[in-house]
Structure formats: C-alpha cells, structure tokens
Amino acid sequence: MMYRRMRILLVGIDCWNDSTNGNNVYSNWFTGFNAEFANIYLGPGIPENACCERYFQITDKMMAQSLYSKRAGKCFCIHLEEMQVKSADSPSIESDETVYKKAKAFSGQILYLIRDILWSTGRINKKALKDFISDFNPDIIFCPHLYSVRVRRVERIIHSICNAPMVGFTGDAEVSLHNISFNPLFWIRRIPLHWSYAKHIKIFKHYFTFSEKQCEEIIKQYGVPSSTLYKCTECKPIKEKETNSPLKIVYAGRLYCNRWKTISAIGDALMVLNEDSVKSEVFVYSQDQLTTKQKEALSPNKFIHFMGATHPSNLPSIYQDADVALHVESFDKKYRLDTMHSLSTKIIDLMSSTCAILAICWEQNNGWNYLKREDAAICISKTEEILPTLREIVSKPQIIKDYAKKANECGRRNHSKEHIQEQIRNIFINIINQSNPS
Numbered sequence: 180m181m182y183r184r185m186r187i188l189l190v191g192i193d194c195w196n197d198s199t200n201g202n203n204v205y206s207n208w209f210t211g212f213n214a215e216f217a218n219i220y221l222g223p224g225i226p227e228n229a230c231c232e233r234y235f236q237i238t239d240k241m242m243a244q245s246l247y248s249k250r251a252g253k254c255f256c257i258h259l260e261e262m263q264v265k266s267a268d269s270p271s272i273e274s275d276e277t278v279y280k281k282a283k284a285f286s287g288q289i290l291y292l293i294r295d296i297l298w299s300t301g302r303i304n305k306k307a308l309k310d311f312i313s314d315f316n317p318d319i320i321f322c323p324h325l326y327s328v329r330v331r332r333v334e335r336i337i338h339s340i341c342n343a344p345m346v347g348f349t350g351d352a353e354v355s356l357h358n359i360s361f362n363p364l365f366w367i368r369r370i371p372l373h374w375s376y377a378k379h380i381k382i383f384k385h386y387f388t389f390s391e392k393q394c395e396e397i398i399k400q401y402g403v404p405s406s407t408l409y410k411c412t413e414c415k416p417i418k419e420k421e422t423n424s425p426l427k428i429v430y431a432g433r434l435y436c437n438r439w440k441t442i443s444a445i446g447d448a449l450m451v452l453n454e455d456s457v458k459s460e461v462f463v464y465s466q467d468q469l470t471t472k473q474k475e476a477l478s479p480n481k482f483i484h485f486m487g488a489t490h491p492s493n494l495p496s497i498y499q500d501a502d503v504a505l506h507v508e509s510f511d512k513k514y515r516l517d518t519m520h521s522l523s524t525k526i527i528d529l530m531s532s533t534c535a536i537l538a539i540c541w542e543q544n545n546g547w548n549y550l551k552r553e554d555a556a557i558c559i560s561k562t563e564e565i566l567p568t569l570r571e572i573v574s575k576p577q578i579i580k581d582y583a584k585k586a587n588e589c590g591r592r593n594h595s596k597e598h599i600q601e602q603i604r605n606i607f608i609n610i611i612n613q614s615n616p617s
Contacts (some may be wrong), residue, residue, distance in 0.1 A: 182353050185201050185213070185214040185318050185319070185607065186214065186217075186315060186318045186319075187217075187318070188216075188217050188218075188343070189205060189323070190218075190321070190322045190337060191220055191233070191322065191324055192220065192222050192329070192330065193224070194220055194224025195218055195227075196224055196227045202230070205218075206228050206229070207411050207524075208600065208603060210230060212230075212604075216231035216232075216233070216319065217235075217312075217315040218231050219235045219311075219343040220235075220236055221236075222239075226262060226447075228262070230259075233311075234255055235308060237333065238250045240394035241301075241303065242298055245302040247309065250302045250303060250305075250307075252307050252308055254477045255420045265347070288364035288368065289577060291364075291368060294516030295328040295329075295368060299328055299332065302462045303333070303336065305340070308337070308340070309340045312341050313341075317341070317343045318343060319344055319345075319610060319611055320343050320345045320446070321348070322346065323347075323349050325350075326367075326372060326379070327372070331372075334379070338550050343614075344611065346383060346491050346606070347380070347383060347386045349387075349388055349389075349393075350389050351521050357609055377401060381574075383403055384403075384496075385404045386403050387405070388405060388407060388408070389407060389460070389522035390545040390546060391407055391545075392446075393405075393545075409527060409593065410527040411595065411596040411598075412594045412595075413592040414588075417583065417587050419583075420583075422502045422579055423456045423500075424458075426499040426573055426579075427462065427503060428445070428459060428460065428462070428502065428503040428537065429505065430442055430462070430464070430505040430507065431463075431465070431504075432465060432523075432525050433465060433467055434463075434467045434469075436508070439477060440511070442461065442463060442477060443477060443481065443540075444562045446477065447565075448479025448558035449461070449481060449568055449569070452569050455495070460484065461483045462501070464486045464489045464494075465487070469485060483493070494532075496530075498532035498534050501532075501534050502576075502579050503534055503557075505536075505537050506526050506529060508546070515541045515543070522546040522549055523546060530587060530588065530590030532586075534583055535578070536555065536567075536586045537557045537565050538556040538559065539565065540559075542560035547560065553585075553586055553593070555558045555582075555588075556585075556586060
C-alpha cells in the first residue's frame, strides 16, 4: 500500500504553460492534486503553472543539432514563484517559438515526414534523461499524447530505463485508417504508425480516452484496461437569467477543421429567421485570421459578427451577457472522421458558462453523443435542423433557460474537480500497488 505523497512524471508534447494554453489539461487535472510532479516535454516554450518545478525538454531544434553536435535533451528547474518572471532568453530552456509558428503556417505532410525522420534518427541524451527520471524516482508515468513517431520513441526509451508503470491518455482517434486523404505522404506516415501502435500500447497499464466507444475498442483489440477521463470544471449553481432580444449566440474557439462552415450555416438560417426583424445574432471570438472566403461566410450580412481574439479571462463575462454558447464541428466527411472520438474541452468549459449549449455536429461525434446522452445541450445533427431549432428557441425562450440549467447540472454531476481527481488518484494508486505488491 502507498502512504507517502505520490510522485507523477508527466510526458507530453506541449509546454506546461497556462498563459499560452488556457485550456491546459495538466493544470485542469492536477492543480490542488496532492502529489509531486516532473514533466518531460517535446517542444519549445517556458513552463508557467502552479504545480511543477522539474523539467526535461527535447525539441525539434535539439534533435536537428544532435545530428552533428551534442545529443538532444536538457533538464532544468524553475521554482513556482519564479515562473512568471523567468527570462525568455534563459540558456537552459529552448524557447524559440517563432520558428515553430512560422513552420506551422506552412505545415504539410512533407514537413511532418521530415520531422518523423528527424525524431527517428536524431540522438537523444539517454544518460541525462535516465538521470532526470532516476533523480525524481516517479511512482507512475502519465502520458497524455497523440501517438506519433516522436512520442513513440521517447515513451519507449522511458519504458526501457524506468520500471514505474505507465498510463496513457488520448483525446483523438490516434492511428485510425478511417481517414480521407489523397496525399500519398499522409499514408506513408499513417500506415507504419497504425502497425506499430498495437505493440506500443501494450506498455501502458491503463489507457484513458474521451470516448466510451474508443475505450471499448482498446480493451477488445489490445487487451489494455481503458476508461473515460474528462476535464474538470467548477460549476456553481446558476441563477436563471433573462434572455436577450435579439437572442445572443456566442462561439469562442478555433475555426479549423472547417468549423467555420458550420457557423456559416447558422448564418444562412439567420438570414431567413431575421427576414422581418432581427431575432438572433452570432458573435465569434477566435484567434484565427480569416481568409477572404471565411470573411464572406462569417459576415454581418449573415448576422455573424467576428470579434477577433479575446483573452480567456474575458470569456466568463462574455458568456454571462449571452444566451447560447455554441459547440460546432464540421459536417465534411474528412473532418467528421478526424474528430469522431474527440470531446472538445470547450464542451466542459461551457457547462459553467451560464448559457444553454447548442451543439451542431455529426450524430456519431463523441462530444455530441455525450451531450445528447446527458441531455445537457440542444443537439442538432443536420444543417437543415438549424432553422427550425432557432425558430423554436426564439419563440420559447424558456428552452434556453432550461438547458442552461441542465448544462450546469451535468457539469456539477460529472466534472467537479473532486470527482475527476478522485478518479485519477484511485486508478493511479491501484496501478502502483499492483506494480509493487510488497
């Protein structure tokens, strides 16, 4: 049995920074969690959070330099009180994110393939990595990831040098071959990953996902215990608020994977609904830069107002002033398949928004099914259902009030920090005890 404070080693790609990543699941799950943390991450950036001081960093740049210079990987510590003032030009931290941002703007399968080759052939400083892990001496290793060449290599190295049990997590369909792509490079990368996944997943004692269906597939196909793990949200009981006239619908988030097309379809419905008078409008907050085509699709002519980016701290007041909060996914077949098993963390955030949630997605989308099953949102699975649904909620505003309450109740019932952290702790402790029976 385990009586001392648990030591958790987190292994992932993104930097644990709550300022640049407001939806960071690490902080969501582990703020206030009674444990010690260390973090291995495979990208640029300087950590900023309230949980972890010990880090080991490997980046694309380090891997490229390792081909002709020193091996990739650096360990460092940042005391919690120093994180917000840590200099961006620290010599011990790879923080050159400008290169990464420029590369992302031109990302494509060729660059992804080059990265795969780099992470397959680059030299990792295994001694430094082993020393870092040995010094921390983790009880358990938690790997939230999207399976890739770089993730596979680092996780297998860790598995070979450390006896601590490993637990995986994914929020997506990682290596499914149910995809649509006419780029042969996509399949050159995808098929080997699919083949190697069956062996790799066996290193995990447990596998968390957002999707019950995906858990069933993992248990059946790979024999690895699996269960759902969702994001936390703090939902205080809400007071019923009066609806606006015109009805105010808000979308806050990214527009990629053709989500903007679904929002545009709402605009098409609003052009009919608002023919005699303005009954409803949509306000879109996003950091994405609109293309000319997107500007036309999300224009005031369709009663859609693009508000640009806003800081996450502004969202509570934005939602408080709104009636309906949108969750949308694309209806294009390619993106339907890509996002089938995902459950956007935005959905959980919206449960504390004081708004009714309007979910417009393919009916086999995991997030849509979760909301439908919990009766926590107004759910639309076809674009032709948008107009009659809007007509109904405009004419019967009590529907909005009822669903704002249902969303809040779902959040309090299923996503409280106490509930989620207890779930994580119980599974971790059981795995640790099984791995160390003495």
